[in-house]
Amino acid sequence: xxxxxxxxxxxxxxxxxxxxxxxxxxxxxxxxxxxxxxxxxxxxxxxxxxxxxxxxxxxxxxxxxxxxxxxxxxxxxxxxxxxxxxxxxxxxxxxxxxxxxxxxxxxxxxxxxxxxxxxxxxxxxxxxxxxxxxxxxxxxxxxxxxxxxxxxxxxxxxxxxxxxxxxxxxxxxxxxxxxxxxxxxxxxxxxxxxxxxxxxxxxxxxxxxxxxxxxxxxxxxxxxxxxxxxxxxxxxxxxxxxxxxxxxxxxxxxxxxxxxxxxxxx
Amino acid sequence: xxxxxxxxxxxxxxxxxxxxxxxxxxxxxxxxxxxxxxxxxxxxxxxxxxxxxxxxxxxxxxxxxxxxxxxxxxxxxxxxxxxxxxxxxxxxxxxxxxxxxxxxxxxxxxxxxxxxxxxxxxxxxxxxxxxxxxxxxxxxxxxxxxxxxxxxxxxxxxxxxxxxxxxxxxxxxxxxxxxxxxxxxxxxxxxxxxxxxxxxxxxxxxxxxxxxxxxxxxxxxxxxxxxxxxxxxxxxxxxxxxxxxxxxxxxxxxxxxxxxxxxxxxxxxxxxxxxxxxxxxxxxxxxxxxxxxxxxxxxxxxxxxxxxxxxxxxxxxxxxxxxxxxxxxxxxxxxxxxxxxxxxxxxxxxxxxxxxxx
Numbered sequence: 001x002x003x004x005x006x007x008x009x010x011x012x013x014x015x016x017x018x019x020x021x022x023x024x025x026x027x028x029x030x031x032x033x034x035x036x037x038x039x040x041x042x043x044x045x046x047x048x049x050x051x052x053x054x055x056x057x058x059x060x061x062x063x064x065x066x067x068x069x070x071x072x073x074x075x076x077x078x079x080x081x082x083x084x085x086x087x088x089x090x091x092x093x094x095x096x097x098x099x100x101x102x103x104x105x106x107x108x109x110x111x112x113x114x115x116x117x118x119x120x121x122x123x124x125x126x127x128x129x130x131x132x133x134x135x136x137x138x139x140x141x142x143x144x145x146x147x148x149x150x151x152x153x154x155x156x157x158x159x160x161x162x163x164x165x166x167x168x169x170x171x172x173x174x175x176x177x178x179x180x181x182x183x184x185x186x187x188x189x190x191x192x193x194x195x196x197x198x199x200x201x202x203x204x205x206x207x208x209x210x211x212x213x214x215x216x217x218x219x220x221x222x223x224x225x226x227x228x229x230x231x232x233x234x235x236x237x238x239x240x241x242x243x244x245x246x247x248x249x250x251x252x253x254x255x256x257x258x259x260x261x262x263x264x265x266x
Numbered sequence: 267x268x269x270x271x272x273x274x275x276x277x278x279x280x281x282x283x284x285x286x287x288x289x290x291x292x293x294x295x296x297x298x299x300x301x302x303x304x305x306x307x308x309x310x311x312x313x314x315x316x317x318x319x320x321x322x323x324x325x326x327x328x329x330x331x332x333x334x335x336x337x338x339x340x341x342x343x344x345x346x347x348x349x350x351x352x353x354x355x356x357x358x359x360x361x362x363x364x365x366x367x368x369x370x371x372x373x374x375x376x377x378x379x380x381x382x383x384x385x386x387x388x389x390x391x392x393x394x395x396x397x398x399x400x401x402x403x404x405x406x407x408x409x410x411x412x413x414x415x416x417x418x419x420x421x422x423x424x425x426x427x428x429x430x431x432x433x434x435x436x437x438x439x440x441x442x443x444x445x446x447x448x449x450x451x452x453x454x455x456x457x458x459x460x461x462x463x464x465x466x467x468x469x470x471x472x473x474x475x476x477x478x479x480x481x482x483x484x485x486x487x488x489x490x491x492x493x494x495x496x497x498x499x500x501x502x503x504x505x506x507x508x509x510x511x512x513x514x515x516x517x518x519x520x521x522x523x524x525x526x527x528x529x530x531x532x533x534x535x536x537x538x539x540x541x542x543x544x545x546x547x548x549x550x551x552x553x554x555x556x557x558x559x560x561x562x563x564x565x566x567x568x569x570x571x572x573x574x575x576x577x578x579x580x581x582x583x584x585x586x587x588x589x590x591x592x593x594x595x596x597x598x599x600x601x602x603x604x605x606x607x608x609x610x611x612x613x614x615x616x617x618x619x620x621x622x623x624x
Contacts, residue, residue: 164347167318168409170318171344171422173342174339174364175339178368187354
């Protein structure tokens with residue numbers, strides 16, 4: 001028994017070191033965010049941030065854009081990854097390479113490319129109005145989230161027998177839309193949710209694209225407050241963490257106790 | 267009249283010819299099995315019938331209509347797969363209902379049909395369970411119910427029992443046959459297991475390297491193989507080359523021994539043939555090994571394999587060849603390893619094949 005305990009000690013030490021690495025800065029930030037009033041801890045910085053109408057507006061804007069990005073990402077990625085697995089496995093390395101490009105091409109390069117191609121004098125002037133710029137920003141976010149969404153969905157598809165499920169549904173009379181919506185998508189729901197929440201986290205904090213396209217997103221608001229205030233940025237950082245963790249919590253709630261992906265495959 | 271017809275089907279995958287001109291007719295209500303080793307083309311043929319593969323040449327006709335280019339979803343063919351193919355996100359009931367929902371059948375009809383099918387497969391209590399809560403055998407029963415729910419024109423089964431353990435396999439194949447007989451549904455079954463094929467089929471199609479070797483009833487395939495491949499693939503077989511001595515009486519020469527074989531009647535003397543004898547038709551006697559026996563093959567017992575009711579003896583004969591003989595296990599002790607024996611067979615118990623070319 002003692003030997004077993006001693007054998008686990010290094011693992012516990014690594015876990016402890018990792019936890020300290022993550023939590024000490026977070027605790028420091030939290031502690032700092034409480035010092036708005038001299039000589040005592042208070043939630044004043046949080047009150048000011050939450051009272052600022054720009055906070056609600058930018059969070060709402062980014063959340064709506066995140067949902068739109070997720071929908072667009074799912075519509076784009078699920079059929080693509082499914083088709084690659086089903087019919088075009090030879091193209092998989094190519095598609096994987098393409099989906100990895102946003103990780104190596106900086107967002108600023110992508111957005112400058114967009115501005116050149118879609119400016120108000122171009123054939124497709126997406127930057128010509130606020131709504132079309134929002135659309136452009138959403139497409140940009142889809143690109144940024146592509147590596148995470150594609151990998152999540154592809155991993156989910158790997159866990160199910162795509163070929164057999166497809167053929168079973170076909171033999172029962174299912175068309176492609178039925179197969180995708182009623183057979184494939186429900187069985188990769190966990191994977192899609194993982195990709196969706198990663199996308200949400202990326203979009204909520206994204207600064208470069210939103211700033212250069214001059215849209216009222218949460219990322220530029222964070223930067224603005226960070227550049228001009230002392231305690232509110234710390235409060236905002238904690239709120240951002242809370243939003244992200246809430247997303248992760250939602251993921252757990254959605255996934256828990258539902259039949260499907262892993263449990264049903266053999 | 268044929269209900270399902272495969273006419274000159276050809277299919278290749280790259281350099282590999284999977285089907286080299288397959289012609290086949292299946293009567294309405296018939297249970298026909300495609301039997302053969304891996305890579306013989308049986309699954310490819312089934313998948314072409316299902317519509318999952320397109321032939322390079324040839325046609326698939328169903329009830330007089332060419333369905334070669336019809337998509338799988340419009341063929342009305344129920345299929346049971348080798349791999350577990352139930353939809354993991356749906357309950358057993360929802361799985362069975364799936365095809366009926368696609369066909370927009372009224373809910374009352376769906377409920378009645380699903381109830382009937384759960385009774386038919388003997389799983390009335392499993393309706394609300396998910397696939398992962400069912401055993402392998404139950405999952406395949408459910409897959410069968412799901413395929414039958416749409417009242418398919420043809421039922422296709424692609425090695426549906428291969429992932430199951432031996433006891434469940436035997437039980438389930440009997441159930442499949444019972445259900446097929448009750449419903450009278452035209453069925454195309456694929457397997458590499460000869461025992462499975464023999465036990466449930468009206469007719470068996472033995473395939474090898476993309477071609478049909480023989481089509482016939484299980485008794486024909488076993489008792490009267492027409493090619494060396496069928497003779498060797500289906501059951502255990504003894505086969506040896508011999509020369510026709512007398513085509514009138516029916517006699518051959520095998521290594522200097524005259525053997526009576528009715529099947530060579532009408533053949534020209536001097537013709538070389540392959541004589542095929544099943545192990546169970548060989549009759550053994552002890553011998554002193556000194557005299558060359560008349561009308562029998564002599565040899566020495568070199569091994570015993572206990573198979574339950576029978577024991578399989580391997581007998582070394584002249585020229586380094588060996589014979590396999592099955593004797594009742596209660597008699598096997600009379601032929602210990604090392605014993606000299608003679609093996610006889612009735613003249614009408616042997617079959618004769620032409621020597622394969624080359």
